[in-house]
Amino acid sequence: xxxxxxxxxxxxxxxxxxxxxxxxxxGTKTDLAVYSSEGGLQAPLAKAQYPSAAFDGIEHMSExxxxxxxxxxxxxxxxxxxxxxxxxxxxxxxxxxADAAKSAQALSLRSVALLNDLEAVALAIxxxxxxxxxxLNKGEPTPEGxxxxxxxGTGLGQAFLTWDGSVYVAHASEGGHSDFAxxxxxxxxxxxxxxxxxTHVSVERVCSGIGIPNIYDYLRESGFxxxxxxxxxxxxxxxxxxxxxxxxxxxxxxxxxxxxxxxxLFLRILGAETSNLALKVLATxxxxxxxxxxxxxxxxxxxxxxxxxxxxxxRYTELLGRVPVKVVIRPAAIIGAALxxxxxxxxx
Numbered sequence: 001x002x003x004x005x006x007x008x009x010x011x012x013x014x015x016x017x018x019x020x021x022x023x024x025x026x027g028t029k030t031d032l033a034v035y036s037s038e039g040g041l042q043a044p045l046a047k048a049q050y051p052s053a054a055f056d057g058i059e060h061m062s063e064x065x066x067x068x069x070x071x072x073x074x075x076x077x078x079x080x081x082x083x084x085x086x087x088x089x090x091x092x093x094x095x096x097x098a099d100a101a102k103s104a105q106a107l108s109l110r111s112v113a114l115l116n117d118l119e120a121v122a123l124a125i126x127x128x129x130x131x132x133x134x135x136l137n138k139g140e141p142t143p144e145g146x147x148x149x150x151x152x153g154t155g156l157g158q159a160f161l162t163w164d165g166s167v168y169v170a171h172a173s174e175g176g177h178s179d180f181a182x183x184x185x186x187x188x189x190x191x192x193x194x195x196x197x198x199t200h201v202s203v204e205r206v207c208s209g210i211g212i213p214n215i216y217d218y219l220r221e222s223g224f225x226x227x228x229x230x231x232x233x234x235x236x237x238x239x240x241x242x243x244x245x246x247x248x249x250x251x252x253x254x255x256x257x258x259x260x261x262x263x264x265l266f267l268r269i270l271g272a273e274t275s276n277l278a279l280k281v282l283a284t285x286x287x288x289x290x291x292x293x294x295x296x297x298x299x300x301x302x303x304x305x306x307x308x309x310x311x312x313x314x315r316y317t318e319l320l321g322r323v324p325v326k327v328v329i330r331p332a333a334i335i336g337a338a339l340x341x342x343x344x345x346x347x348x
Contacts, residue, residue, distance in 0.1 A: 019045070020341045021062060021076040021109075024117060024333035026052060027093030027154030028209065028240070028292070031334045032065045034073060041127070041338055046071055057096050059106040076103070077113040077341030079120035079333040081155060083174055089114055093154050093210065113344055116172035118159035120336030121290045121328070122149045123170045125161065127339070132330040133288075134298060136307060139324035145284030148277045151291030152270060156204040156211070160281040170336075175277060176204040183272050183312070186265065193218040207269045209293060213241045216262045225257035246296060263300055271309025275320050279313065286324035295329045 024031040033047035046069040055061040058078055066073065082092040087100035104112040125147060144163040151157040156176030161168040180203045182188045194201045194214060205211050220227055231248055235241050249259035270289075278287045294301060310325065311317045 018075065018345055019071065019073045020338060020345065021066070021073040022334050022338040022341055023058070023062070023076070023078040024120070024331065024337060025058060025078055025080050025091065025094075025096075025098070026117070026292070026333075027081050027091070028052060030055075030061060031331055032062065033334055033338070034066075034069065034071050035338050035341075041335060041342075045069075052094055058098055058103055062103075062107055074110045075112070075341055075345055076107065076109055077115070077337045077344065078103075079117040079337040080114050081117045081153075081157070083172070084114045084116050087114060089116075111344065113340060115337065115340055116157075116159070117333045118149060118151055118157035118290075119170045119172040120333040120340065121151060121157070121288075122147070122159040122161050123336035123339050124332040125149065125288055125328075126168050127335070128328065128330065128332065132328060132332075134302075134327040134329055135324070136289075136301065136327060137310075137321070137323070137325035139286065140322045141286050141324050142284035145286075146281045147285040148281050148283035148287040150270075150274050150277050150287065150289055152208045152289075152293045153291035154209045156202075156208040156273075157291065158277055160277075160283065161285075162281075163285075175280075176208070177202045179203070180206055180269075181272070181276070183268070183309070187269065189222060190215065190218045190265070193221065203269070203273050207266065207273055209240075209242045212245055212262060212266060215265050216241070216245050216258060219258050219261055219265070224261055227258055228256050231256055231259065246293070250297065250300065263297065264305060267297075267300060267306045268309040271306040272312070274306075274325070275310045275313050275316075278320060278323050279316060283323055286326060288326050288328050290328040290332055294327045298327065298329075301327060 020035045022033050022035060030050050030052045033044040035044050048065055050061055080089045080098055082089045089098045098114055100112045100114045147161040149159045158173045158175035161170050180201045182191050191201055194205055205214055234244055238244055245259050245262055248256040249263040253260045311320050313320055
């Protein structure tokens with residue numbers, strides 16, 4: 001794969017003396033790291049992870065991180081889980097509003113940049129190593145073909161890259177908020193169930209961290225299987241039910257048939273939506289599955305159910321079989337945010 005940021009990294013390193021704060025601001029957790037011109041992307045000077053809801057905004061979280069490390073930075077770049085317009089963003093799954101100019105002033109920084117978190121993940125794709133990826137389908141990639149990225153985490157992010165003749169260019173998307181399209185009778189039932197609760201059922205409602213409890217509730221209410229009394233009590237006391245449902249499906253499947261079917265249905269929906277995105281951008285260069293959920297369910301992802309749903313596209317089954325499908329197992333958004341920040345500094 002092309003390495004479009006080689007010159008940027010070279011210029012940044014030659015410049016010397018600059019430190020950059022990079023962040024991946026997610027609906028559940030936030031990763032922050034400080035990068036130096038000397039260390040580059042592979043050796044952050046400091047890094048930490050925080051629960052996003054514990055803070056009321058980027059500025060307070062950044063202040064806490066920098067104070068705990070004793071470091072000073074002059075530039076920052078944050079990947080945001082939501083659309084970024086004119087340097088401002090309303091986070092989709094957090095009650096925050098981010099403003100680059102206000103953050104720069106509050107943190108006394110020379111400049112702050114905001115970009116969509118999936119755009120940041122897409123930026124990182126060309127510089128990831130093979131060890132950062134798990135191959136689900138080797139395929140036959142087209143050199144310089146479009147690349148798609150789908151990322152189920154708290155929400156469902158989507159993005160893509162196109163080749164401009166010399167480098168890959170990343171494009172943000174809010175495709176996770178497009179309509180959920182059921183592919184079988186069970187999924188039609190799920191849609192009917194959710195339409196009683198929401199005026200619009202997006203694919204994110206069923207294919208993300210916030211969507212997994214929706215699937216579980218539907219299966220329980222439909223009488224698919226009895227609910228484990230132990231799990232029912234744990235779920236009733238949980239602030240976030242998603243990890244419990246996923247862990248019970250993987251760790252004790254015999255005791256939790258509802259959790260197992262929740263995971264299976266999630267995988268089928270994710271497979272179908274992944275190929276939807278691949279077709280929409282004609283991702284002959286490959287499609288990458290990122291986000292917080294996939295690395296936690298690698299064994300189920302590999303069992304064939306996902307790929308069966310992915311290739312179930314009638315006349316386009318053969319074409320999709322030639323598209324490489326890979327799971328990103330390294331946090332990529334913060335790498336993309338750092339790259340974007342490095343580019344900003346190099347241009348400056």
